[in-house]
Amino acid sequence: MVPFSLTAAHGSIHASTKQVGCQPLASKGLNHTEQQAGEFRSSRRLVLLLGIASASSLQRPASATPYKEAENIQYGLSNGNIRPCPGGYNPNCVSTASLNDLYSPVWRSSLTSIATSAQVLDSAVMQSSDKAQIVIKRSMPNAEYLEYEVPGLFGRDFMEFLIKADKGAGGAGEENSEGAIVLYRSIAGNVKYLYPFQTAISDFGAQRKRLEAIRQTLGWRKLGCDLKECFE
The missing domain is CATH 3.30.310 (TATA-Binding Protein)
Known part of the structure; x- marks a missing residue:
């Protein structure tokens, strides 16, 4: 389930970033500095989402809980x-x-x-x-x-x-x-x-x-x- 959500989220963000990049600057009234800020925010959001999805997909390492130890008397x-x-x-x-x-x-x-x-x-x-x-x-x-x-x-x-x-x-x-x-x-x-x-x-x-x-x-x-x- 997590890899599917990650792909969908990644694709959505990528498409959104691409659309913003393709729009003429004049139509949004953006100067060069504002354009860079927008791209930075989009990239930062992508990194955060990737990090969250990656962390959630990691398996917790097995620890020596009482349940595990009791199985190996x-x-x-x-x-x-x-x-x-x-x-x-x-x-x-x-x-x-x-x-x-x-x-x-x-x-x-x-x-x-x-x-x-x-x-x-x-x-x-x-x-x-x-x-x-x-x-x-x-x-x-x-x-x-x-x-x-x-x-x-x-x-x-x-x-x-x-x-x-x-x-x-x-x-x-x-x-x-x-x-x-x-x-x-x-x-x-x-x-x-x-x-x-x-x-x-x-x-x-x-x-x-x-x-x-x-x-x-x-x-x-x-x-x-x-x-x-x-x-x-």
């Missing part, structure tokens, strides 16, 4: 660790790697074996939802990584777990006598925004509640907490 480990929550555009998340209100404490497994802890955790996740599906299961030296897809309020949610030996363990390769530690992240796979604002709609703490239910099923405690409430 990153999953998996980052340098061997659980990722923090991208709270800037997806607050429906909890992670042991976050440093704000989206943080959740590490769990301590009641089992010393990392592999056995992963198996027990897998059973608890599957029991938490009949539609839970495992996406990735990867064994690493002294660690197990599990990723699940579960139904969420806005579509799919993803839970990631990293079970590994505590750094306070004895020698290399030895299993911690106090039990393996469990790092995790639970995040909504889809983000809904309150139109026209760029404010994400809350899932009312669904991620934290789901994880807490799994932890209570396992009977594992929160790391760094020795009170009775740590098990409840």
